[in-house]
Amino acid sequence: MRAGVVIFPGSNCDRDCVHVLRGVLGQDVAEVWHGETALEGLDAVILPGGFAYGDYLRAGAVAATSPIMPAVRAFAQAGGPVLGICNGFQVLLEAGLLPGAMLRNHVQKFQCRPVHIRVESTRTPFTRALREGQVLRLPIAHGEGNYYAPPALLATIQDSEQVVFRYCAPDGRVVPxxxxxxxxxxxxxVCSPGGNVLGLMPHPERASEAILGSEDGRLIFESLIAFVESRRPVPVG
Amino acid sequence: MSTTLSRLDPQAVGLTKAEYEEIRRRLGRDPSALELQLFGVMWSEHCGYKHSRLTLRALPAEGPGLLQGPGENAGVMDIGGGWAVAFKVESHNHPSAVDPYNGAATGVGGIIRDVLAMGARPIALLDSLRFGPLDDPRARRIATGVVAGIAGYGNCIGVPTVGGEILVDPRYRGNPLVNVVCLGLVRRDDLARSKASGPGNVVMYVGARTGRDGIGGAAFASEELDERSERDDRSSVQIGDPFTGKLLIEATLEALRTGGVVALQDMGAAGLTCATSEMAARGGVGMDVALERVPLREDGMRADEILRSESQERMLLVVHPEAAERVAAVFRKWGLNAAVIGEVVAEPELRLTLGGRPLAALPPYTLADAPAYRPAASEPQRLWDLWKLEALPPEPDPRDALMTLLAFPDIASKRSVYEQYDHSVQVRTVVAPGAGDAAVLRLHELAPKGLALAVDGNGALCALDPYRGARLAVAECAADLACVGAVPLGVTDGLNFGNPEDPEVFWTFRQAVSGLADACRALRIPVVGGNVSFYNESPEGPIPPTPIVAMVGLVDDVRNSPGMAFRADGDVIVLVGEPTGELAASTYLRTVHGVDAGRPRDVDFEVHQRVLGVVREAVRAGLARSAHDCAEGGIAVAVAESAIAGSLGVDVVVPAGSHRGAPSSRRDAVLFGEAPSRIIVSVTEHAVPALFTLAAQADVAVTVLGRVGGARVRMAVATEGPPRRDVDLSLEELRNAYDSLTGIFA
Known part of the structure; x- marks a missing residue:
């Protein structure tokens, strides 16, 4: 798989994503500067976490207008897998590539700690190798991860199986x-209607090696890799 | 100001008449009004280390692996495999007292740029914080503001905050301490320095524009705080922009890779004045600088404002002329300013001009080498009285004492604080905040090796005996590192004291430095650099002498680094080291009985090294399932903390041992007495003989205290006669006490 990791000014998890994809999973990675306007020869695009443009406006709002974003949109519209992690998720929301919006955490504070999430849908390239109901342990690190959608939109995305992960107890119960x-x-x-664009607040790249306390995040990347490989034409001879 | 300032009024810029005479002697003439202002900031205590420099010479600054000692922007140690670490501590006490959020945020930004100036990528931050009691509204506002500022800056720039400490004491009410440590990683071959060289090389200003913030910040840091500080000194506090700080990290590292950068330095305290004069002085060269080329935030800034501004996120570079455009292009790519503002000249003279008009021309060393003083020192006689422990109060119920200690902010869980800090970015954090005695970062560059970091200080002990207190801080850092299996590499020290012109304060400074020096020599590690912050006084008086020690160590194999949490039912809890603890100068006496007295115990570093050696070996051999130093609150608190962290109960019996400071019949001395060189290790039952063998080989005492198991924490003191269970509490009760800070910070 050849994945592109987009680097916005203020991205700070780009190197971590590159490390996991290239160093841990042995994949080919292109570091894509936000000022570029084309995404050539990529199988998947990842928008990493961080504070793009400082997030002094709403998180992700300025990055959503970066020169690279039209190419990301075109890539997504062509069915290419796009993964937004944390700030990358916020960028995808602001760009309208995913439904809903992010508010400040209800606790009004940045939160950095491991959480559990339950897989709600396996129809995306990032979760097809997982089980519905499977519980993953991943770290969060954000101040604006309070997902919101107006009631009608919320009903739509729930009905159309666009909720991909929910925060849950270690045993999988979704409780307040x-x-x-x-x-x-x-x-x-959440994912796009077609399932090929996914945004999530927890950081799978921070949980992809046993030494860091969890390898659950790697399952998401491995699912993506398997999806990309399965789409490749089988070489003849 | 420059127009109204009398040429002959040194006091207006914080200098003495004698210092003015020294300036005249060095220049062979009167300084101009502007030059005098430059001397004012460069010869401030904060920049010039006037009162500390001679004393600091006592600190060991040599040793195997030392690549850069004091005198640069940060110290550097070799870690093998072609890699090195740069680290440094910096204080931001006065700005944090006046504007807690921005004071702390810019403290983070400043120390990061010091590490960056060595060519290193910042990979970790730690904070050592001191506040007044948190039930005091002002202390609380400062504490929450400081934590928010650290989070606001550190989270955005993507450097994990992996550890630190928070201690409270009424003596910090008027003058909090905010010391920030940064650790950076650099290839040995890519180490950068700040020594300007090569006449004809250009001087390039990069980063944010210069504004009117932080003007005179260095001078402000060199005065005592008073009632008007909060109102009048706001303009001395810099405002940080972490987004620009993050861009500056990436752009600077990318610019260094061009090979065109000869030298670089942060523009921190005393801004452009400090960077130009220090870089030129280090290289024995001069600089021509045209101030009109400095990127400004607003029109109409005066020369003295441009020169003394402490606007954040700026660096000064010396660049090969043919590489200038390439280097500038890197900064512009990252959306930052880059402007050639001058050039290096052979003649050692710093020549500042504005629109062609000469403003100042003077040898760089005259500014950079402030005079050094040997202040008077006198031992405070009252210490002898404080060392006498009067008849001790009767023992309370040990359960209540344990709960009180666990809830005391110095000991209580800092979870509600460190969960506000991104501590997992950069995918290196193996032992996270709160999980172990030291933070552990894996080095995938040198896998399975890693780095361990700890920071410790104890103002209350140093107030009673600054020499022993400083030694105890070094010993505790080393113990913290041993618990994760790390061998110490080096130390950076943050020395926070009151007014050095007060002989009693200066005596405590000298004693503390002497204690640090002796302790580091005993451990055979260098002090690679540090920070001195004097004038930490408020109308309530000086702070306790507060040397803060940050130690960096190397871990052979991070897969073996245990946390402090007990791991499994049935594991055996072993005390490595002598059981003996003392009540004198203990946290127990201070918090439970309100007795702040007694002489702190001293460290026997020969014994200490042997104890730590056993723990390190046990970790390396994969025997240690948990390891936790007995610090504040003694054995009882250490065991309780490991139990809470692991959500596992214990049943332990603590031997009475012998006690020098209190009658051995006192159970509180056994449970809560303090002493260095004692570490609680848990091992599986099968590993007990191996641990005992290690201890026997090193002639170190080991005692089985009991076992992990159940949901209650049970402790008894081993005495003659029928056993008595002194503590029997549920994990829930203990955790409620331990989480006392949640309501304050969360």
Whole structure:
């Protein structure tokens, strides 16, 4: 797989994503500067976490207008897998590539700690190798992860299986105590109607090696890799 | 100001008449009004280390692996495999007293740029904080503001905050301490320096524009705080922009990779004045600088404002002329300013001009080498009285004492604080804040090796005996590192004291430095650099002498680094080291009985090294399932903390041992008495003989205290006669006490 990791000014998890994809999973990675306007020869695009443009406006709002974003939109519209992690999720929301919006955490504070999320849908490239109901342990690190959607939109995305992850207790129960930021219905990740664009607040790249305490995040990347490889034409001979 | 300032009024810029005479002697003439202002900031205590420099010479600054000692922007140690670490501590006490959020935020930004100036990528931050009691509204406002400022800056720039400490004491009410440590990683071959060289090389200003913030900040840091500080000194506090700080990290590292950068330095305290004069002085060269080329935030800034501004996120570079455009392009790519403002000249003279008009021309050393003083020192006689422990109060119920200690802010869980800090970015954090005695970062560059970091200080002990207190701080850092299996590499020290012109304060400074020096020599590690912050006084008086020690160590294999949490039912809890603890100068006496007295115990570093050696070996051999130093609150608190962290109960019996400071019949001395060189380790039952063998080989005492298991924490003191269970509490009760800070910070 050849994945592109987009670097906005203020991204700070770009190197971590590159490390996991290239160093841990042995994939080919292109570091894509936000000022570029084309995404050539990529199988997947990742928008990493951080504070793009400082997030002095709403998180992700300025990055959503970066020169690279039209190419990301075109890539997504062509069915290419796009993964937004944390700030990358916020950018995808602001760009209108995912439904809903992010509010400040209900606790009004940045939260950095491991959480559990439950896989709600396996129809995305990032979750197809997982089980529905499977519980993953991943760290969060954000101040604006309080997912919101107006009631009608919320009903739509729930009905159309666009909720991909929910915060849950270690045993998988989706309960209010497991919600770290006040997200509606414990939503931790949502996808586009086609399923190929996914945004999630927890950081799978920080949980992809045993030494860091969890390898659950790697399952998301491995699912993506398997999806990309399965789409490749089988070489003949 | 420059127009109204009398040429002959040194006091107006914080200098003495004698210092003015020294300036005249060095220049062979009167300084101009502007030059006098430059001397005012460069010869401030904050920049010039006037009262500390001679004393600091006592600190050991040599040793194997030392690549850069004091005198640069940060110290550097070799860690093998072609890699090195740069680290440094910096204080931001006065700005944090006046504007807690921005004071702390810019403290983070400043120390990061010091590490960056060595060519290193910042990979970790730690904070050592001191506040007044948190039930005091002002202390609380400062504490929450400081924590928010650290989070606001550190989270945005993507450097994990992996550890630190928070201690409270009424003596910090008027003058909090905010010391920030940064650690950076650099390839040995890519180490950068700040020594300007090469006449004809250009002087390039990069980063944010210069504004009117932080003007005179260095001078402000060199005065005592008073009632008007909060109102009048706001303009001395810099305002940080972490987004620009993050861009500056990436752009600077990328610019260094061009190979065109000869030298660089942060523009921190005393801004452009400090960077130009220090870089030129270090290289024995001069600089021509045209101030009109400095990127400004607003029109109409005066020369003295441009020169003394402490606007954040700026660096000064010396660049090969043919590389200038390439280097500038890197900064512009990152949306930052880059402007050639001058050039290096052979003649050692710093020549500042504005629109062609000469403003100042003077040898750089005259500014950079402030005079050094040997202040008077006198031992405070009252110390002898404080060392006498009167008849001790009767023992309270040990359960209540344990709960009180666990809830005391110095000991209580800092979870509600460190969860506000991004501590997992950069995917290195193996032992996270709160999980172990030291933070552990893996080095995928040198896997399975890693780095361990700890920071410790104890103003209350140093107030009673600054020499022993400083030694105890070094010993505790080393113990913290041993608990994760790390061998110490080096130390950076943050020395926070009151007014050095007060002989009793200066005596405590000298004693503390002497204690640090002796302790580091005993451990055979260098002090690679540090920070001195004097004039930490408020109308309530001086702060306790507060040397803060940050120690960096190397871990062979991070997969073996244990946390402090007990791991499994049935594991055996072993005390490595002598059981003996003392009540004198203990946290127990101070918090439970309100007795702040007694002489702190001293460290026997020969014994200490042997104890730590056993723990390190146990970790390396994969025997230690948990390891936790017995610090504040003694054995009882250490065991309780490991139990809470692991959500596992214990049943332990603590031997009475012998006690020098209190009658051995006192159970509180056994449970809560303090002493260095004692570490609680848990091992599986099968590993007990191996641990005992290690201890026997090193002639170190080991005692089985009991076992992990159940949901209650049970402790008894081993005495003659029928056993008595002194503590029997549920994990829930203990955790409620331990989480006392949640309501304050969360």
């Amino acid at each position: 105590e497991a919600n770290p930021n006040g997200s509606l219905n414990n939503i931790a990740g």
